[in-house]
Amino acid sequence: MSTVLVANRGEIACRIFRTCREAGIRTVAVYSDADENALHARVADAAVRLPGAASADTYLRGDLIVKAAAAAGADAVHPGYGFLSEHAGFARAVTDAGLTWIGPPPQAIEAMASKTRAKELMGIAPLTHVTEADLPVLVKASAGGGGRGMRVVRRLADLDAELTAARAEAASAFGDGEVFVEPYVENGRHVEVQILADTHGTVWALGTRDCSLQRRHQKVIEEAPAPGLGASLTRDLYEQAVRAARAVDYVGAGTVEFLVADGRAHFLEMNTRLQVEHPVTEAVFGLDLVALQLRVAEGHALENDPPRARGHAVEARLYAEDPARSWAPQTGRLHRLTVPDGIRLDTGYTDGDDIGVHYDPMLAKAVAHAPTRAEAVRRLAGALERAAVHGPVTNRDLLVRSLRHEEFTSARMDTGFYDRHLAALTEPAHDPLVPLAAALADASAHAGRFGGWRNLPSQPQVKRYATAGGEHEVRYHHTRAGLTAEGVRVVHADARLVVLESDGVRRRYEVARHGDRIHVGTATLTALPRFPDPTAQHAPGSLLAPMPGTVVRVAEGLTEGTSVQAGQPLLWLEAMKMEHKITAPATGTLTALRAVPGQQVAVGSLLAVVRAA
CATH class of the missing domain: 3.30.1490.20 (ATP-grasp fold, A domain)
Known part of the structure; x- marks a missing residue:
């Protein structure tokens, strides 16, 4: 093959392009109107537009993607994950067009694509x-x-x-x-086996992965190998995975998923594609699974046995979402995204890109590899803590706390982890010096030519900020010696760095400001006006859109004047390919209903009002 079209978007498209470039293979992207300026469309050698924004009109249109491959001169198609990656009809359309399909045979996809079958x-x-x-x-x-x-x-x-x-x-x-x-098996572990098969009868079982930390049944943290399984259980997992692959004459990369409970493995499904979490397997086995997919698609044989596993790898998915608010997805400008050296970062975004409402809110995957599990977990937690993530609210703090939680570090986690611990893991962090650091950086950035000092005594300067933990008022002075604050020694202050000393301990705070949003280390603050706008109020019981999205439906029979119960579902929003239920905040009467099915709403839009009884 000489040119590969990736029938996907975002992080996985960029990741496949990277391997293709290393192999000397030209690349073609497809992009929707919403993705016109997306990274994957910019880094490919060629890109073809799919008119529209909704997935059903673009990335799920196999006919348009096959036409795009022909138009761009591609001779092979890689489906990535999601969208049409497990669609047998699409695989057949690709091969019928004379293109190489970088995936399993259509009949294998068909046999495993329906979880019931x-x-x-x-x-x-x-x-x-x-x-x-x-x-x-x-x-x-x-x-x-x-x-x-x-x-x-x-x-x-x-x-x-x-x-x-x-x-x-x-x-x-x-x-x-x-x-x-x-x-539904409560509190089991989600364990999977990576397989890779060629056209010559060889099937590799490339170790296990544990993906138990999930929100809304979607994985958040994954690792390889799955800890603490024991030799007998691991052998059973391998045997079942290989049996599933051989049962459908599988070819290429795939994953067989299990729920492990009571020392037994319960088969869940087989994913006939590359998984999101494949980098942890790559790190442990020293392989490039995409490169192997390309080789298998070209008919090359695998070695009889896979390489030996070495060390441990952990991956965390960084999402633009607010875990403390029912995992609500977030949108807006991603101003900066960097992690320390030594950490693998797979992403479909660069600094300055916009996070939209149409697709999954995952920003990146961060992966750490080390000789032992404890070292890998510690390395990843430390790197995420030092990462610069400037833009919408993310789950970064949740990831760090999860990786350091005693249940996780001792490998006693299960799929109920967040059901038990979410409230504690999302408790707002409180560093009383963070708002002061933001204020001093802002004062330094806006100081006049001669600074802010005045010869006459004056009242302290006051600034107000909002954080996840509430509102904070900060007071400081401009003096002949510079900026000062009561009870704290200001060692250094400029627009980007503030160094404060309190109780003999000196701390550094890196500061970045984008509009009214200020990032101080891992904390995010919003600058508030000194005096709140009295007109910016909503009636008590107002239900505001927690995210931009589309009203997909309103509860049957719901009209103004209807009596509702606390927690009763009133309407559903669709955002980033997920439905989000909006419920009544209290028992009472629905006095206003502004939401209409099909309506596009922005963050903060008034959806309904419930007057409490």
Whole structure:
């Protein structure tokens, strides 16, 4: 092959392009209108527009992608992950067009793409009639992935509503609304096996990965190898994974996923594609899985045995989201994203890029590799803590705290980790010197030609800031000696660096300001006017859009004047390919309903008002 089109976007497209460039292969990107200036469209050798912004009109249009390959002179197509990566019809369309498909045969995708058929192939039957005795159960999209189209149901009365929601979300994300129901195993570990197979009958089992730390059934932190499994269980996982691959004559890279509970491995599904978390396997085995995908697609044989695993690797997914506010996705300008040397960063963004509303909110994956698990975990936590992430709210602090949590460091985590610990992990950090550092940096940046000192005594300067922990008022003075603050020695202050000494301890604060947002180390503050605008108020009980998105539906029968119960679902927003439920804040009466299905809303838009009883 000489030219590869990547039928995807963002981080995975950029990652595949990197390997292609190293192999001397030309690259072609496809991009939607929303991605016209996206990094993957900029770094490819050629790029073809897919008109529209919605996934259904662009990245899920296999016919347009095949035409784009022909127009750009590509002779091979790599699907990445998500979108059409597990769509047998797309794989056939690619090969029918005379192009090389960098993935498994269409019949293998077909056999495993539906999770219901995959379970039947492995001898597992889904639930067809749910009773109270079966609860809790998991509603799952047959063609799904990434937690979309998935719901945990704990009350039989909720089943129909959750089936409807799962079907709608699955249809939107994958173009297929089929769902099924299976028993939900509480607090198991999510463990998977990376496989790689060639066309000559060789199948590699490339170790295990633990992906138990998840939010909304979507992985957050992954590692290889999965710790503490034991030789017998690991051998069973390998054998089941290889058996699944051989059952469908698999070719290429794939992943077989399991839920491990009570010392046993329960088959979940087979993902017939490259996984998001593949870098941890690459780090441990010293391989480039994309390069091996290319070689296998060209007909080359694998060695009889894979290389030996060395050390431990941990990956954290950095999302533009607010974990403390129901994981609400965030949008806006990403001003800066850097991590310390020695950490692998896979990303589809560069400084100055905009994070939009149309696609997944993942900004990057940070990966650390070390001789032992403890060293890898410590290295990744330290690097994330020192990383510069300037822009919308992210889950960076949550990642650092998760990596340092005793359950994780002792490898006792399971899929219920965030259900148990989210409140503690998102408790606002409090460093009383952070607002002062922001104020002193701002004062230094705006000092006049002769500085801010005045010959006559004056009142202290006052600045106000908002943080996740509340509002803070800061007071400081301009003096002949420079900036001063009560109880703190100002060692140094300029627009980018403030050094303060308190109780004999000296601390450095790196400061960056973008508009009214100030980043001080890992903390983010918003500059407030000294006197609040009295007109910027909403009626009590107002429900404001927590994110930009689209109103996909309003609860049936809901009109102004309707009585509602606290926690009752009122409407649903779709943002970044996920549905977000908006509920009544209190029991009372719906006095206003502004949301209409299909309506595009901005952050802070008034959706409804509930007057508490």
